[in-house]
Amino acid sequence: MPTVKINRRVLNRDKLEAEITAEAVRVFAEFGYEGTSIATVAENVGLSKQNLMYYFPTKQSLYQRVLDEVLDDWLARMESLAHADQDPREVLRAYVQAKLRFSRENPWASRVYAMEVISGAPLYGGQIQSRVVPLVRQDIEVFEQWISEGKMAPVNATHLLFAIWAMTQSYADFSAQMALVLNRKQLTKKDFDDAEKVIVDMVLSAISVPQQPACGGAP
Helix, strand or coil, X not given: CHHXXXXXXXXXXXXXXXXXXXXXXXXXXXXXXXXXXXXXXXXXXXXXHHHHHHHCCCHXXXXXXXXXXXXXXXXHHHCCCCCCCCCHHHHHHHHHHHHHHHHHHCHHHHHHHHHXXXXXXXXXXXXXXXXXXXXXXHXXXXXXXXXXXXXXXXXXXXXXXXXXXXXXXXXXXXXXXXXXXXXXXXXCHHHHHHHHHHHHHHHHXXXXXXXXXXXXXXX
C-alpha cells in the first residue's frame, strides 16, 4: 500500500538522519566547526558526500541540527527547574544531578555546545537568546522570590546558576584532564557520584538560611 511505503521511507530517513547527527556530534566536538568537513562525517557513516548532502545540504545545516538536538535534550532535562511552591534544596539537588547526568551521558554534545559558546556563539547565538535566556530568567525570578520569603540565603541567583553550570559541565568538557589527574583513561560513574556529593553539598551550603538563635530570657 502507498501509505506503508511512505511511512517506511519516513522511518528510514529518520533513522539515517539520526545516525548522521550522532556521528556529526562526535566529529564537531573533536575538530570544531571549522575543522569538520561534510566528507569526514559522510565517510564515517558509510555514505558518499553527495548522499549525505541530500539530507543536509551544507555543513551549517548539519551543525544547526546537531545544536538543535543538543539544546532540545538539555532543555527537556532542565525544563522544570524551579517552581515557587517547591523546596529550594530539593530543586537544586535535582538540578545538579540532572546536569551531571547530561555530562556523563552526552559528553560529545556538551563539548559541541561549549565550543560554540566559547567562540562567541556566532552561529547559534540567536537560538540561545530566544530559547535559553527566557527560561533562565524565569528560574532566577523564582530564586529571588525564595530569597525574599526567607527560604534561601541572599545569594546572587544568577551567579549561583553560573557556578553550577561551570562545576557540572566541566565533567564533560574537561573530562580528559580530570582523568589524567585521576590516573585513568576516563571518568567512572563513581567519579560522577563523588562529584555530585561535593557539588550538592557546596550548593546547599551556599543557600542555607542561618538559624536564628532562640530568644532567651534576660541575663
